[in-house]
Amino acid sequence: MICLLAAAASGKSSIAPAGNNPDTSVAACNQCMVIAEQSQHRIVIAAMPSGTVIWEWKPENSNVQPAHVKWFSNPSDAKMVYNNEYVLMNASGGGVALIRVADKKTVFYAYAGGNTHSVELLPDGNIVSASSTGNYLMVFKTDTVHFPDNVYTKKIPIDFGHNVVWDAKQQRLWSAAREHMHSFRYNFNCNAPDLVQDTVFSLPGTEAHDLFPVYGENKLWLTNTTNVYKFDVITQKLTKADVLQDNIKCVSSAGDGLPTIVIRPKESWWTDEVLDAKGKRLFIQKGWKIYKARWVVRNTFSYPAGDPMHLCR
Helix, strand or coil: CEEEECCCCCCCCCCCCCCCCCCHHHHCCCCEEEEEECCCCEEEEEECCCCEEEEEECHHHCCCCHHHHHHHCCEEEEEEECCCCEEEEEECCCEEEEEECCCCCEEEEEECCCCEEEEEECCCCCEEEEECCCCEEEEECCCCCCCCCCCCEEEEECCCCCCCEEECCCCEEEEEECCEEEEEEECCCCCCCCEEEEEEEECCCCCCCCEEECCCCCEEEEECCCCEEEEECCCCCEEECCCCCCCEEECECCCCCCCCEEECCCECCEECEEEECCCCEEEECCCCCEEEEEECCCCCCCCCCCCCCCCCC
16 A cells, blocks of 8 residues: 655654664654654654665664563654654554653553554643554553553454544544544543544545545545545545555655655555655655654644653643
8 A cells, every 4th residue: 555644733853864873863854754664663863865764763772571562563654742852653463652852762651452453642641542453542541660561452343443533722632543533532641641522424436545634724634545635624524635646555755845655555554665645756765664654743633733752641
């Protein structure tokens, strides 16, 4: 499938061009992407257009316990959160993790299982994930002391779970599940987080895949096996997007003259290149297996501007 990248909501990137010290360069880059890269089971921040890796996280090189490294096989999504100072990621192996960019410390991780495809922050710092073969969302209490074995979780059934996006203005969670769009209300219970379904309605096509904020608009990108749409969260109307339409896995745009970017898998579900919305190659890295990639920008659709890392107490 193809991955379309459109950065969420308004704001500037906070990642800097690659330099002599890649880890400290992440603070100011204005053309960077965060990438779920499966050839080495890692999360990468790469500077464009060169594709130079300026930051990477591998579970085996972090504080993830050796017995849990397998949870992070085949990373399937990564998002910049908390003022772009943290990465929130998940993997098909079932793991979800919150990683501090500055020192690559995994400040929280846990097991969702069921082929985890997406993960999102809730307003109080708790986390929700979506699992496709398991057919559920899972809500986690983000307990940075007792993880990963003694974490409170709650499953919410949903068909073909592939995506979750928090809508800060409307205070609801969106999830497109196969042929239906769902919205959920959050109970804001720190110690026993839960979601209650608010609305559900039919979508065109089938196997909804990516759902992600459209940069600078109160809309979400929505992809399925045949089309890419913009979904207006207020009117709940869909319009076909002016991008490649067939077999697209994710979408991201960023403003500041940066193109909406797409990834079209060459082998099975991955690719080694990033394309623009019309199919022009922007860069290629031989040997990479890119599943999703997103521009590094501030996502004010989902999170408050200047949002610091916080935990629900």
